[in-house]
Amino acid sequence: MEYIDNLPSMDLMRSEKMTLVQLIIPVESAHRAVSYLGQLGLLQFRDLNDDKSPFQRTFVNQVKRCAEMSRKLRFFKDQIHKAGLILSPNPASQPDIELEELEMQLADHEHELIEMNANSDKLQQTYNELLEFKMVLQKAGDFLVSSGGHAAAQETELDENIPINDDYADSASLLEQEMRPGPSNQSGVRFISGIICKSKVLRFERMLFRTTRGNMLFNQAQADDQIMDPVSNETVEKTVFVVFFSGEQARTKILKICEAFGANCYPVPEDTTKRRQITREVLSRLSELETTLEAGLRHRDKALTSIGFHLTKWMTVVSREKAVYDSLNMLNFDVTKKCLVGEGWCPIFAKTKIQEALQRATFDSNSQIGVIFHVMDSIESPPTYFRTNHFTNPYQEIVDAYGVAKYQEANPAVYTIITFPFLFAVMFGDWGHGICLLLGALYLVSREKKLGSQKLGSFMEMLFGGRYVLLLMSLFSIYCGLIYNEFFSVPFHIFGNSAYKCRDATCSDSRSIGLIKYRDAYPFGVDPSWRGSRSELPFLNSLKMKMSILFGLAQMNLGIILSYFNARYFSNSIDIKYQFVPQMIFLNSLFGYLSILIITKWCTGSQADLYHVMIYMFLSPLEDLGENQLFWGQGVLQVILLLLALIAVPWMLFPKPFILKRLHTERFQGRTYGILGSSDMYNDEEPDSARQQHHEDFNFSEVFVHQMIHAIEFVLGAVSNTASYLRLWALSLAHSELSTVFYEKVLLLAWGYDNIIIRLVGLAVFAFATAFILLMMETLSAFLHALRLHWVEFQNKFYHGDGYKFKPFSFATLPDDDD
Amino acid sequence: MYGFEAMTFNIHGGYLEAIVRGYRSGLLTAADYNNLCQCETLDDIKMHLSATEYGPYLQNEPSPLHTTTIVEKCTLKLVDEYKHMLTQATEPLSSFLEYIRYGHMIDNVVLIVTGTLHERDVQELLEKCHPLGMFDSIATLAVAQNMRELYRLVLVDTPLAPYFSECITSEDLDDMNIEIMRNTLYKAYLEDFYRFCQKLGGATSEIMSDLLAFEADRRAVNITINSIGTELTRDDRRKLYSNFGLLYPYGHEELAVCEDIDQVRGAMEKYPPYQSIFSKLSYGESQMLDKAFYEEEVKRLCLAFEQQFHYAVFFAYMRLREQEIRNLMWISECVAQNQKARVHDSVVFIF
Numbered sequence A: 001m002e003y004i005d006n007l008p009s010m011d012l013m014r015s016e017k018m019t020l021v022q023l024i025i026p027v028e029s030a031h032r033a034v035s036y037l038g039q040l041g042l043l044q045f046r047d048l049n050d051d052k053s054p055f056q057r058t059f060v061n062q063v064k065r066c067a068e069m070s071r072k073l074r075f076f077k078d079q080i081h082k083a084g085l086i087l088s089p090n091p092a093s094q095p096d097i098e099l100e101e102l103e104m105q106l107a108d109h110e111h112e113l114i115e116m117n118a119n120s121d122k123l124q125q126t127y128n129e130l131l132e133f134k135m136v137l138q139k140a141g142d143f144l145v146s147s148g149g150h151a152a153a154q155e156t157e158l159d160e161n162i163p164i165n166d167d168y169a170d171s172a173s174l175l176e177q178e179m180r181p182g183p184s185n186q187s188g189v190r191f192i193s194g195i196i197c198k199s200k201v202l203r204f205e206r207m208l209f210r211t212t213r214g215n216m217l218f219n220q221a222q223a224d225d226q227i228m229d230p231v232s233n234e235t236v237e238k239t240v241f242v243v244f245f246s247g248e249q250a251r252t253k254i255l256k257i258c259e260a261f262g263a264n265c266y267p268v269p270e271d272t273t274k275r276r277q278i279t280r281e282v283l284s285r286l287s288e289l290e291t292t293l294e295a296g297l298r299h300r301d302k303a304l305t306s307i308g309f310h311l312t313k314w315m316t317v318v319s320r321e322k323a324v325y326d327s328l329n330m331l332n333f334d335v336t337k338k339c340l341v342g343e344g345w346c347p348i349f350a351k352t353k354i355q356e357a358l359q360r361a362t363f364d365s366n367s368q369i370g371v372i373f374h375v376m377d378s379i380e381s382p383p384t385y386f387r388t389n390h391f392t393n394p395y396q397e398i399v400d401a402y403g404v405a406k407y408q409e410a411n412p413a414v415y416t417i418i419t420f421p422f423l424f425a426v427m428f429g430d431w432g433h434g435i436c437l438l439l440g441a442l443y444l445v446s447r448e449k450k451l452g453s454q455k456l457g458s459f460m461e462m463l464f465g466g467r468y469v470l471l472l473m474s475l476f477s478i479y480c481g482l483i484y485n486e487f488f489s490v491p492f493h494i495f496g497n498s499a500y501k502c503r504d505a506t507c508s509d510s511r512s513i514g515l516i517k518y519r520d521a522y523p524f525g526v527d528p529s530w531r532g533s534r535s536e537l538p539f540l541n542s543l544k545m546k547m548s549i550l551f552g553l554a555q556m557n558l559g560i561i562l563s564y565f566n567a568r569y570f571s572n573s574i575d576i577k578y579q580f581v582p583q584m585i586f587l588n589s590l591f592g593y594l595s596i597l598i599i600t601k602w603c604t605g606s607q608a609d610l611y612h613v614m615i616y617m618f619l620s621p622l623e624d625l626g627e628n629q630l631f632w633g634q635g636v637l638q639v640i641l642l643l644l645a646l647i648a649v650p651w652m653l654f655p656k657p658f659i660l661k662r663l664h665t666e667r668f669q670g671r672t673y674g675i676l677g678s679s680d681m682y683n684d685e686e687p688d689s690a691r692q693q694h695h696e697d698f699n700f701s702e703v704f705v706h707q708m709i710h711a712i713e714f715v716l717g718a719v720s721n722t723a724s725y726l727r728l729w730a731l732s733l734a735h736s737e738l739s740t741v742f743y744e745k746v747l748l749l750a751w752g753y754d755n756i757i758i759r760l761v762g763l764a765v766f767a768f769a770t771a772f773i774l775l776m777m778e779t780l781s782a783f784l785h786a787l788r789l790h791w792v793e794f795q796n797k798f799y800h801g802d803g804y805k806f807k808p809f810s811f812a813t814l815p816d817d818d819d
Numbered sequence B: 001m002y003g004f005e006a007m008t009f010n011i012h013g014g015y016l017e018a019i020v021r022g023y024r025s026g027l028l029t030a031a032d033y034n035n036l037c038q039c040e041t042l043d044d045i046k047m048h049l050s051a052t053e054y055g056p057y058l059q060n061e062p063s064p065l066h067t068t069t070i071v072e073k074c075t076l077k078l079v080d081e082y083k084h085m086l087t088q089a090t091e092p093l094s095s096f097l098e099y100i101r102y103g104h105m106i107d108n109v110v111l112i113v114t115g116t117l118h119e120r121d122v123q124e125l126l127e128k129c130h131p132l133g134m135f136d137s138i139a140t141l142a143v144a145q146n147m148r149e150l151y152r153l154v155l156v157d158t159p160l161a162p163y164f165s166e167c168i169t170s171e172d173l174d175d176m177n178i179e180i181m182r183n184t185l186y187k188a189y190l191e192d193f194y195r196f197c198q199k200l201g202g203a204t205s206e207i208m209s210d211l212l213a214f215e216a217d218r219r220a221v222n223i224t225i226n227s228i229g230t231e232l233t234r235d236d237r238r239k240l241y242s243n244f245g246l247l248y249p250y251g252h253e254e255l256a257v258c259e260d261i262d263q264v265r266g267a268m269e270k271y272p273p274y275q276s277i278f279s280k281l282s283y284g285e286s287q288m289l290d291k292a293f294y295e296e297e298v299k300r301l302c303l304a305f306e307q308q309f310h311y312a313v314f315f316a317y318m319r320l321r322e323q324e325i326r327n328l329m330w331i332s333e334c335v336a337q338n339q340k341a342r343v344h345d346s347v348v349f350i351f
Helices: A027-040 A060-082 A099-161 A166-179 A181-187 A198-211 A248-260 A272-328 A348-364 A393-402 A413-427 A431-446 A448-453 A458-465 A467-484 A536-569 A573-604 A610-619 A634-653 A655-669 A671-683 A700-724 A727-752 A756-797 B005-012 B014-024 B030-037 B042-049 B067-088 B093-117 B122-128 B138-143 B147-157 B161-167 B175-200 B202-227 B234-240 B250-256 B261-268 B272-279 B289-304 B312-336 B340-345
Strands: A018-026 A189-197 A216-222 A227-229 A234-236 A238-246 A339-347 A372-376
Touching: A018 A027, A018 A348, A027 A272, A027 A339, A027 A348, A060 A099, A060 A272, A060 B042, A099 A189, A099 A216, A099 A227, A099 A238, A099 A272, A189 A198, A189 A248, A198 A216, A198 A238, A198 A248, A198 B147, A238 A248, A248 B138, A339 A348, A348 A372, A393 A413, A393 A467, A393 A756, A413 A467, A413 A536, A413 A727, A413 A756, A431 A448, A431 A467, A431 A756, A458 A467, A536 A573, A536 A700, A536 A727, A536 A756, A573 A610, A573 A634, A573 A655, A573 A700, A610 A634, A634 A700, A655 A700, A700 A756, A727 A756, B005 B014, B005 B202, B014 B067, B014 B312, B030 B042, B030 B312, B030 B340, B042 B067, B042 B312, B067 B093, B067 B312, B093 B122, B093 B138, B093 B147, B093 B175, B093 B312, B122 B138, B138 B147, B147 B161, B161 B175, B175 B202, B175 B234, B202 B234, B202 B250, B202 B261, B202 B289, B202 B312, B234 B250, B250 B261, B261 B272, B272 B289, B289 B312, B312 B340
Parallel strands: none
Antiparallel strands: A018 A339, A018 A372, A189 A238, A216 A238, A227 A234
């Protein structure tokens, strides 16, 4: 016992010692103090204003200002993104700016940008209109010419009998065209030309048809260029149309429809020369506008680049400020309104650092009064904080995914670091596959710096987060693979020659009668000669099954022993006497005995049937063991063990609740003094600190039922958990059989043909099966089973996992606004 | 298959029902309303809403906020959710979801037509339309001069076309005609929706019948009250009532002849479910009737969530969200106009 107490403490075994501290900060240095604490990141503020809604808190205006600024920053980022510029990733090194100054700057920039955008939008719109006009002029002009030409042709047809030469016809048609607008207008045939989105053309035409009752002619042509929509910043395909109709009423209707469909109408003169003239004008204005637009864009890009240069920096500044004010909102004003009172949790080792930071804050803000920092007592359970590093973090995450450890509870992550990859490897033992995994893990580990700084996909992120788990898993699977002697399911003679050889030179009876042993056992792992022999499966099954039970029992015993250390740590002797001891006895008298039998059988090479021994130990314990006897006195030992197990059950069931009840009644017999002493502690508490008093009601029936459930769970669990460890054997068997199938039935079969194509196909199928089924799916399933063995079989022996995590106020953990 | 929805409902409807129930849990709570009612400025409201599901929709709004912006953004959220559900839905759920829109479509048609009658700008009118009731050629409504044209030009392409069969006349549009048109359309719509739900059967028809009957009865009462003192004849009024609901047919006979609010009250108090609504009002008062009806509706809509495997939850969710947006609008208006004493007048709590 002395020895155990004097062991050096393991860092990861127990969570950091925490303490509740109170800070009384003068108003003038509050902001600086909190931001220094944020840089330090070791204090978790408690919300003392829980009952107030967000806009009733003290610093709500500052929070609002920060939100407004971050909105502006998002606007800049959006603009920069739209303009296709790239943010400079490294924050420009420049002196810190004050928030007020930054706010002014941001407002200026936003104003400037909005103005520029408005201008360029206006220009863009005029440009679009001109562009559309140009297209309408071109296309509609074609229609007019063709229809005019058509009409002219008809007329010439009519006048066919009059002999005329070509020149005359040309001039006549020109003349006619000039004449036409007059008479055609009088006869009421007019036209409207314009441009409309391509997607709306059909509906537009139908609507026109309906309103004019079919009295119109609709011509359309695809526009050559796409037009940029300034709102969505996308190019839209448009179609030029010309509608011929008659009547004034139809005109107003058509114009209304055009408006409703967002079609832009442009007047096109019927006269060709006029048209040409206008086209020329439009073209020249277009080119002018283009240069203006470009200049505007360049100007805007320049402005955006200069913003983009600082943007990252500004964003961190603003998000930090916001975090600081959010934390300040958790503090309370004291009565005089001159100080802020805050409470929070911090690890004990950080106390001096926090004090230093606070002193620095007082000094830097030239405050007259220092920050008062003192430790408080707390009834509430402190948060759990483990100091992890890159390597231990993923294992801690595995444990936390089940439940965060209670404050100072034994942390299973310590053992998980080795047992988890090892149990995984027992199921995944194949050194070929292990090497593949190792390469992947090494890649991730070696690119750690680069990959860590960039954003990965969710799947890659998971892989990257678990890179050290992957590394250990692969190393252990190489180790287990060497023991199983499997390299993509093929055995190798790595550690010397096999211990067996054929009876004669022909080796004809090796499959039927077997081999003979001619030298010492194979020095490491499974002898390669087992491979392909008739008794390969029975041998490996028996080996792996027994091995699984041994591992399982070892791990479960470790779990129970950890419960002993927990009880000892929290000085709970009842748990030791009435829970730990009977549990140890029960588990080991049944399955510990089985393990001893297994080892004895391995060492002595006995032929005893262990199933028989175990089953008849319960059915008829007094019967003679006969040929199944492994050692002397086994029968007597079995009876004793059985009796011990039977005693252990009521032992863990009954005493604890009754003792608890007695303790409870005893405590309240000497109540007068006891309660005075404890209530004293509450009196010097701050009146508004949100500590709740713990009322402990002792309900015997509840405690008893709880204990009963525990005991039954343990007794049944001892059997079912041991059986559950057999999954190690099952998965390992499945893995080796699968890889054998792929190797023999795909690769070897394909290799048997003397055809390069079949060989290549076989190789490809084998490679894919290995990569996707064996390396990915099997890894996942083995991972899951290892996870289950840890969460259920191991952790339920001692782990409560009902704590809560320590979340310090820290700038480093502020969420990115990137998404 | 009646009564066996549990067996097959989840094949097509399970995912969306889960989605809609998730959406429902995002409705503002009593604590939210309490906090909102204490707000001093619209910025406070924005700040509070940023902690709710409306957050992402409001976070990029520059600071001098207007009530319309808040309402617009909140509606946008509802529309986004609706569109998400509609794209995921299969028949007959997608038809059911479409039906929910038709009411807004009718309102929009009426809005545009009335607006054009009073020579408002079409773009301005379009901005006021409810986004759920938008359809492609809605802007063309302004072209129409009378009902017949309205139908022939625009509405024939919309799902509203069948509802129009009752009101194709060549009469010119005026305020009265438009109002009659709205009610005729609504009547036809409700009846069609009712028939559709009956066809679906099961819990959907059971619950939806109840909800739609309530809607029809409420409209009947509103039509009666609004038509008192107008030139609408009794027969015309009788024609606007939907042909189902608790009041059908005898209640309608009584409502059709009512000449003042107290007669309406007399007619309605014969129906136990509506007794409680009217008993809250003092005699001669009709101002609070709307709120009383809304409260009753919200209660019924919330009850729709108590059963599983039916489509009424979608209807109920859309209605509840709309009510919530109405509440937000009222609160924001009260805050913006410094009328905080009246905040509670028109807010219908949803819990």
